Amino acid sequence: MKGRVLVIGLGLIGGSLALCVKKRHPESTLIGFDINIEQCRLGKMLGVIDEICFNLEEEAVNADVILISTPVIETEKMIERLCELPLKQDVIISDAGSTKEAIVLKARCLKEKNITFIGGHPMAGSHKSGVAAAKEILFENAFYLFTPEPHIQDEKVDLLKRWLEGTRAKFITISPEEHDYLTGVISHFPHVIAASLVHQAEQTSRDHQLITRLAAGGFRDITRIASSSPAMWKDISLHNRKVLLSLLDRWKDEMDKFSKILSDNNEDQLFDYFAEAKNFRDDLPSKEKGAIPAFYDLFVDVPDYPGVISEITGYLAKERISITNIRILETREDINGVLVISFQTETDMAKAEECIQRYTNYGTSTGL
Ligand SMILES: NC(=O)c1ccc[n+]([C@@H]2O[C@H](COP(=O)([O-])OP(=O)(O)OC[C@H]3O[C@@H](n4cnc5c(N)ncnc54)[C@H](O)[C@@H]3O)[C@@H](O)[C@H]2O)c1
Numbered sequence: 001m002k003g004r005v006l007v008i009g010l011g012l013i014g015g016s017l018a019l020c021v022k023k024r025h026p027e028s029t030l031i032g033f034d035i036n037i038e039q040c041r042l043g044k045m046l047g048v049i050d051e052i053c054f055n056l057e058e059e060a061v062n063a064d065v066i067l068i069s070t071p072v073i074e075t076e077k078m079i080e081r082l083c084e085l086p087l088k089q090d091v092i093i094s095d096a097g098s099t100k101e102a103i104v105l106k107a108r109c110l111k112e113k114n115i116t117f118i119g120g121h122p123m124a125g126s127h128k129s130g131v132a133a134a135k136e137i138l139f140e141n142a143f144y145l146f147t148p149e150p151h152i153q154d155e156k157v158d159l160l161k162r163w164l165e166g167t168r169a170k171f172i173t174i175s176p177e178e179h180d181y182l183t184g185v186i187s188h189f190p191h192v193i194a195a196s197l198v199h200q201a202e203q204t205s206r207d208h209q210l211i212t213r214l215a216a217g218g219f220r221d222i223t224r225i226a227s228s229s230p231a232m233w234k235d236i237s238l239h240n241r242k243v244l245l246s247l248l249d250r251w252k253d254e255m256d257k258f259s260k261i262l263s264d265n266n267e268d269q270l271f272d273y274f275a276e277a278k279n280f281r282d283d284l285p286s287k288e289k290g291a292i293p294a295f296y297d298l299f300v301d302v303p304d305y306p307g308v309i310s311e312i313t314g315y316l317a318k319e320r321i322s323i324t325n326i327r328i329l330e331t332r333e334d335i336n337g338v339l340v341i342s343f344q345t346e347t348d349m350a351k352a353e354e355c356i357q358r359y360t361n362y363g364t365s366t367g368l
Pocket residue numbers: 008009010011012013014033034035036039069070071072074075078096097098099121122123124125126127128129130131229232236
């Protein structure tokens with residue numbers, strides 16, 4: 001399809017959506033707008049967008065599709081700004097925000113002007129931010145939730161889906177209220193818990209420095225998402241405040257229940273507690289059926305000495321294994337650091353782990 005597609009907020013999600021639209025509709029023109037112009041410059045350099053938008057007001061009125069992928073409170077402000085503009089009558093506006101009720105409510109100003117707004121939420125992502133992390137396969141097999149208001153014609157929703165076909169996501173329509181409740185349970189609340197576990201570990205680390213070295217395996221798995229963008233999660237928490245507060249109450253009850261079983265030394269109930277959770281968790285749709293992880297991270301425990309990164313990358317280069325990113329999680333004198341190496345595919349990550357184990361005695365673990 002031809003048309004001018006304006007992406008507002010050119011970060012991980014906006015950039016990934018731009019890549020998906022361009023792949024499926026090469027004749028379209030992708031234009032990026034971001035308050036951080038560096039994101040647009042980077043996006044242009046990486047081929048994520050065709051053009052940089054320097055003046056939102058001028059560009060928006062020429063757009064055929066507008067995809068807003070800023071943090072959700074910024075999205076509300078953006079909708080207000082768009083409401084003031086003489087937009088094309090047939091423009092389709094959507095967003096990618098993790099919450100829907102407040103955004104859909106805000107977009108009523110567009111309804112009054114007969115402009116189509118369809119709330120959207122691609123249910124896949126990562127703890128990484130920024131356009132440099134954008135990937136065309138990010139949403140493949142993931143659910144993409146739409147929350148059109150009743151007055152929106154089916155043809156408009158179908159048209160938006162055609163624009164977004166390149167995501168290869170599974171499209172589902174749901175009400176904004178149900179959206180916020182369900183994502184509260186399976187996405188927003190787990191992020192609060194992950195952050196709280198990290199806080200607990202950080203507090204303990206003040207008196208027990210060993211803790212950062214011991215925080216491996218399970219702790220890493222359950223707290224990966226605590227590395228996500230604070231700006232994004234601040235906004236999500238405020239938008240889904242009511243749901244989060246009620247989930248916090250339920251969580252406290254759940255912890256009280258566990259506390260009682262434990263203080264009673266009730267072996268059977270302790271076993272059942274973990275067994276029931278395991279059964280439900282094991283029955284969740286497998287990774288193959290759900291979203292493909294966008295990044296494959298290998299964690300390598302390395303001693304903190306100069307040259308250790310080039311040593312490791314040297315081994316990988318020797319075996320022709322390509323990496324997409326590398327960073328050190330924490331280093332302190334005399335304490336191991338953790339090197340995080342990202343790969344495009346699971347196969348590359350497995351090869352790299354095998355390679356590092358062969359050449360070194362450094363501990364490794366994967367983010368899967
Ligand atoms: N990260 C995820 O896993 C994920 C998944 C699905 C949906 N989302 C939602 O997608 C949206 C974007 O998240 P992200 O992960 O891409 O974040 P990101 O930090 O990678 O990108 C957000 C971008 O928006 C820009 N921005 C902020 N305020 C702006 C404004 N007023 N005008 C223009 N640009 C502005 C920032 O500079 C940044 O480049 C959020 O609403 C988030 O809730 C995130």
